[in-house]
Amino acid sequence: MLPPPPHSSMPRLAIVPVVDGKDASCVPFHDREDAESLETLRRLSPGPLQPVTAPGKALMCFWQQAPQDFEAHCKYEHMRAACGGMQSLEEQAETLLLNVYLRFCQQTSAPPRPSSEDETDYDLYISVFQDAPMKALHQTCSSDFCMIAEAHVLGLASTAGFPRLVQKDARAMYSSAMRFGYAVRQAEIRFKADGAAGTFVPLPLEAEMVREELEHLWSKPAVPGERGSSSGSSSCQDELTPSDAEAAHQSLQEVFGRLRRIGETKPALATYLGWLGKFDPEALSMLSNPTPAIAIAMKCQVDAVWGKAQKAEGATVTTTPSDMLEAILLGAWLRDCDADVRDTRSRLQAGEQ
Numbered sequence: 001m002l003p004p005p006p007h008s009s010m011p012r013l014a015i016v017p018v019v020d021g022k023d024a025s026c027v028p029f030h031d032r033e034d035a036e037s038l039e040t041l042r043r044l045s046p047g048p049l050q051p052v053t054a055p056g057k058a059l060m061c062f063w064q065q066a067p068q069d070f071e072a073h074c075k076y077e078h079m080r081a082a083c084g085g086m087q088s089l090e091e092q093a094e095t096l097l098l099n100v101y102l103r104f105c106q107q108t109s110a111p112p113r114p115s116s117e118d119e120t121d122y123d124l125y126i127s128v129f130q131d132a133p134m135k136a137l138h139q140t141c142s143s144d145f146c147m148i149a150e151a152h153v154l155g156l157a158s159t160a161g162f163p164r165l166v167q168k169d170a171r172a173m174y175s176s177a178m179r180f181g182y183a184v185r186q187a188e189i190r191f192k193a194d195g196a197a198g199t200f201v202p203l204p205l206e207a208e209m210v211r212e213e214l215e216h217l218w219s220k221p222a223v224p225g226e227r228g229s230s231s232g233s234s235s236c237q238d239e240l241t242p243s244d245a246e247a248a249h250q251s252l253q254e255v256f257g258r259l260r261r262i263g264e265t266k267p268a269l270a271t272y273l274g275w276l277g278k279f280d281p282e283a284l285s286m287l288s289n290p291t292p293a294i295a296i297a298m299k300c301q302v303d304a305v306w307g308k309a310q311k312a313e314g315a316t317v318t319t320t321p322s323d324m325l326e327a328i329l330l331g332a333w334l335r336d337c338d339a340d341v342r343d344t345r346s347r348l349q350a351g352e353q
Contacts, residue, residue, distance in 0.1 A: 181331030
């Protein structure tokens with residue numbers, strides 16, 4: 001039996017636990033293994049927020065001293081608010097945001113991105129947890145949501161000057177991405193509800209345009225002298241003249257041909273958003289407006305990452321498209337967490353009656 005190769009020539013590997021009877025695989029350890037780096041990563045958890053309310057500070061202490069109890073205390077704060085406890089919007093916002101941090105850590109084993117004040121922390125973060133937002137996105141969101149989020153970030157990447165941006169631009173882009181994620185999740189919930197109830201099933205946008213064209217053709221007045229005359233008869237039904245029938249037949253054939261080209265694919269979330277934007281912009285605008293608590297939570301997150309708005313002037317910061325993907329995800333999760341709180345409140349009120 002040959003002796004093993006020298007330790008210096010062997011790659012540093014980690015054995016991944018076997019899952020569902022599959023073969024174990026080996027992956028490299030992260031390069032950051034020194035005590036200082038590990039301490040920095042521990043310091044970045046659970047996220048960049050520095051709470052100012054009593055519930056937020058208490059939850060942060062539990063995270064640092066008794067992380068196993070953090071989730072239970074988050075649920076307690078939500079339950080206390082649902083039971084009618086006097087909780088300000090700022091307290092609700094910090095509780096929601098810390099709960100979202102917990103979900104991010106559970107899905108990625110990483111905290112959200114740190115504050116932009118210390119670029120050394122951010123360099124360490126992206127070297128170890130570069131793909132954390134993408135991992136969380138595909139683990140927790142539908143394929144339609146993932147496609148829309150990735151398309152949005154690709155659009156930003158094509159126009160923004162990553163990785164160095166003016167601080168106020170990075171702040172505005174991150175804030176807009178959080179609201180975008182909230183709006184898409186709102187639209188997704190409405191889309192699923194409408195589809196399940198059968199109350200509204202949008203046609204593909206091109207088919208809707210075809211329908212409009214056909215209605216426009218039929219709205220044109222008839223050619224004078226080509227419609228049957230009613231003289232000599234007290235009750236005579238209007239009938240299409242050959243010219244009218246030919247025009248209608250031609251337009252129908254064109255519609256059928258275009259519909260065959262379009263196909264009969266089931267409308268997806270992107271189509272639904274497009275339909276709302278074209279035919280019901282007021283509803284789309286309402287979906288984009290978060291509740292007061294969520295709006296404050298978004299502002300807290302943006303301030304924690306990029307600093308206060310009045311301070312974000314000429315300085316430049318480092319950011320990546322992954323940060324914008326994280327913002328979309330946090331916006332969607334804030335909506336989910338707030339909905340859970342509202343559902344709990346509704347169940348408690350129903351039980352009391």
